[in-house]
Amino acid sequence: MELTPALYIIVPLLGAFLIPVIGHFVKGFQKVLTVLITLFLVVYNIWFFVTGFDAPVVTKVGGWEAVNDVPIAIYLVYDGLSAFILLTICLIAFLSAFYAVGYIKRFTAENNFYALLCLMIAGMNGVVLSGDIFNIYVFLEIAVIASYALVAFGTEKQELEASFKYQVLGGIASILILFAVALLYWQTQTLNLADISVILQEGTQTTALIFTEVLLIVGFGLKAAMIPFHAWLPDAHSSAPSPISAMLSGVLIKAVGIYALLRLFFNIFVITYEVSLVITILGALSMVVGVLLAIGQWDLKRLLAYHSISQMGYVIIGVGIGMLIIQRDGNMTIAALAIAGGLFHMINHALFKGLLFLDAGAIEFMAGTRNLRNLGGLARYMPVTSSTSLGASMAISGIPPFNGFFSKLLIIIAAVRGEFYLLAALAVFVNFVTLGSFMKFMRYAFYNSDKSKAKLKTDRLPFTMKFSMITMVILCVLMSLMIIPYFREIMLTPAVDVLVNTSEYATKLIGL
Amino acid sequence: MMVYIMCFILFMVGLYGVLTRRNLIKIVIGFSIMEFSCFLFLALIGYIENGLAPILKEGMKNPVYVDPLPQAMVLTAIVIGLATTAMLLAIAIRIYKKYGTFDIRKVNELKG
């Protein structure tokens, strides 16, 4: 059997439906199955990278061939960008699932938890693989509905409240996206992304098209938590169980938000100056306001959640600068540099923010509270957590030798080289405040005077939690190697090429 | 054209509900109205004047069908909408149990 991208969707879906059936009768089945499934996905991913896929790989669901060059099947497209984001998703999913084995014991209904987790993974993989705009919407809804349920999983006051807000705002975004899908279909009479792209490249920029673009920016921007569409994020991400927070912050907002924006605005629509400017401004706004909101938080997970907004801002300005340069027809190397910085920051953010949420979960697990005011001196009792948090904090604040330094370096240098001095200065300023707030986190949680001894609930963490945390911090350091040209060409460059060569996506796919 | 305007008005009604009502259930209702205005729009874009239902029957020559694709999309979207609404209602009921109120202004423990 040859490699097929469809397995990325089938396997987690199978898991999601096997768990309620068999897990009901066999104890412990759900944990083992979820871990195995996510592990399989990681291995499968790496297999793709090692064998060197000849991108793009296209699966036509149902086997329907194109008629008169009009594709009628639903396409699953596996190209450099998809591969890159799939790797992120599967890696974080595996580590979170493994972490959850030790962590989730304190909740009832473990079956539902793992089933929903698998469903969410399937949804995200579907979004990333789908070559069809309506299926992007469908898989997006699968992923976010699973995440709505997971946010409310604790069924306490705050969880429910967060989930309700998340659902209403997320639902509004979904409506807007559906509306945009309808408008696109109206204008192009097709749903296939490549086909839409061909039609749009030939056509002119009509008002209806701009309206569609605005709908998509708002819809996916809300999923990616850009300011001012961010208000659900701090509530939802801080209320979910920690492994889920890691998934939400680490990959969900990227897979269903940023990825969709990238795919649509680079490969489908014609890049216009106004749209790229708007996206860059939204990114800069998220970056600055997010971090200014974060630094005053005393709830640990809320602090981390606001940082997700800010770090997504980095990613968006990275790709936004790329868009502006491409639109200006300027130096393509600088555009590639900026986009590479953005994408690199995306996978880095998945790793370090995932790790930080796992650490926050470990703190909550041991100390029973997330309020930084009541913590202190934990470094003595939780050496693994404190050192992994320090690593992740350094990574997010851009201190070498951790990965965050390199991605921020790329973004800032690309901004300077593209002569976006203001953006560079803002990025540096945000870096100060990020560093400040993570120093605050480290100080009040782990150092300071000892306040937590009497309050510790348990004296040791389960092995699975420690394993995930340590693996992630090692990955945080190893990911720095991606800056070396050889490794960069394996992973990052194919993804960047997809975005930089904007019209190639369509031309490559139409023929297949 | 009139139908499109009606569709837009429906959307605005839903939006009004979401933005001004304080009751959680009413917000959910407003939200559903918004959703359905969108479904209506989807169904409308596939409509062709005097089109037939896209079903193959014997003895038909060059029939004018309405576009079946938006209908399929609407059906899928309705299923998704159903799931969303069910989730929302389930959460709303649980919120009522915990907070003892349906007033959205009082459900604000998470802020700042």
Next chain:
Amino acid sequence: MNGMSLIVKKVTQLMSGLIFMYGLYIITHGHLTPGGGFAGGAIVAGAFILLILAFGSKVISLRTEKSQTSITESLALLIVIILAGAGLFFGSYVFFNNYLPEGEVGELISAGVIPLYNIFVGMEVSAALLTIFLGLVIYKEEVAS
């Protein structure tokens, strides 16, 4: 909930069987006429919901019922996925391949795997709607108590 009046109960008893049969018809003829798994499944679920509404939630022990519908739902979806995934192993090795013989247009047993999809989707939809309904009923009972 104690259920409604005798008239309602009797009429429901009569009607629900018919509704159920109608749902089954819609499901099985999904590939020939409008309707299919989703519409038929909703009708089937409607039959059950009608019964529960008429006779009250105390008639059935709700908690077990809920988990069983949930299992049914998962099972149905599982079979759909397996049916779809089986396409990877037969014929042209593609996802969602129609690998069964297609038969003649207009016959009840035709169109390859599509009737099977319809049947299991109908099962899934009915179970899912029932789950949602029962879930909300249980919450309401919990809140009321």
Next chain:
Amino acid sequence: MINDLNIIVCLPIVAGIIIFLLPDAFRILKGILALAITLIFSGFAIKIFGYADALLPLVQQTGETGLLPEVTRTLEQYTVMNINSLTTIILLFVAVLAPLICLYSIYKEKNETFPSQFYSWFLITLGSSAGTVLADNLLLFLFFWGVLGYTLYKLIRQHDAQSSDAAKKTLIIVGSSDAIMIIGIGLLWNIAGTLSISELSVHTSSGPAIMAFLLLAVGSFTKAGAFPFHTWIPSYTGKAHGVSSAYMPASFDKLIGIYFLVVLCSRIFVLNQWLTLVLLILGVATIIIAVMMALIQHNYKKLLGYHAVSQVGYMVVGIALGTPLGIAAGLFHMFNNAVYKSGLFLSATTIERKTGTVDLDKTGGLASKLPLTFITALIFALSISGIPPLNGFASKWMIYQGIVDFGQQATGVASQLWIVWLALAVLGSALTLASFIKFISGIFLGRKKEIFDNIKEVSFAQWIPVILLAVICLWFGAFSTKYVVKELFMPASGSFSFFSIWDSDLLFWLVIASIIAGILIYWIGRFKNMRRAESFVGGEKAGEDKEFPVTGFYLTVKNAPGLRQIYDLAGRKWFDLYDLLKGFVLWTNKGFSYLHTGILTTYTFWVYAGFVILLLLLIL
């Protein structure tokens, strides 16, 4: 293949990571291992000192074999190491200081707590310092530079509220300066098209070039601790373990920060006169402001911290002059400062260990109990105050010469104001002496307190490094003109001649002779009878119970009109960039937090408002 550079840069880092895996219980073993590795490092640093100028890659591709030949081939271009007279001399200084501090750190009191995994961070710092100094590519340079900030953070033990606050402040300031440097590097890349230090030579004539210089200088100022980015140093040294202070802020950060300033001023950029003026102003401001703050300190570790800042001012002044004499003077002062300041911090550690306090009011009269520490500390203190014939005097004298020289030959505003720089530099030196009198007399002189009766002199592992440092002070003072400056610093700065008649070894012997003569006279005087009287103060006899804390004498300065208000504001953190920025950020945070009311309707409204604004922006 392993080459010498690998051993210099990679060996300490790898060893640090390996030592990390050993538990802290094997502290002595780790210490000895670290010392051995440091000594190997020193040996190779001396070997590299003999190298001719060259550009060598750190990772070398040899043939097609080896792990991932593709990777090493690409790495070869990026890890070029720059070996020239400047980098090798800095490396040599690193190699001199590191083993001494490492040796001192092996001894540990029973209940004394070092930072956890001290030796790992010690070794990683060592390797990264070597990497920073040698790196030719600015990005590689920045990488090692940033690692140094991280290890600095790890070298302070944060077991209480204040020290964790100091650590937080330190890393925020140092880390932020790294981020600022990235913009500077980007600008430089735009201007020159290359990031290799050996190829760069940029005239600061255009706006971006000036901006790039200033942004990169921020990094160097922060690392070295010059005004206005110096505020982390006193906080850090006040709370960190003395050995950490001696290692990083007092010596290594100076070496590397000033090295980078030299590279900026004399290699990468060609300064215009206005930038020279800015640097000179910042230099003298550093001297005066830090020493004024040092005058009023009661915590002797913090006092040393302020002096660590103040001395940087001299180096900045020297380097800003831009003449070979000035640069050589700056480099010379940098090394001297590293020597006596780490000596002082090690002495301070000894005193803290013995007395258990860092407050000058609570110590006193330790000279008789700790004679070796007293004599060495006295040498260091005199040296930092610029008393001949010690090395501090030699380098300060060279800086004064440089200023005069600069005033005579160069043109422009900066050189016309030479008398100002000279006067302020000399004033700073005088104030340094004033505050070190406090240090010496507060700790070693005065009435001995009873609680200190049981104190014994420290063991040899602790006094050997201090004495060696004192010997370096004397030796560099004695042979500064004849040998030290000529052989070590002239190759790095370019040749020059002293324009005043000054012979350091003659001076040295003269001073030694006068000291011996003084001792002789004292001895002769002891044979005769003399009148003994009780000491009295202010016309009254000083009883046994009266105490005159040495810090009291400095209240005059603190309460002087004009100065008092300034000190008051400084106490309320008005002059600290860090605190100003922190206040601003927290203020904006309050505003934004206030907007997040937690009510869903508000949030929904934002979404639609954003949607409508975007529509208006894009469609209209």
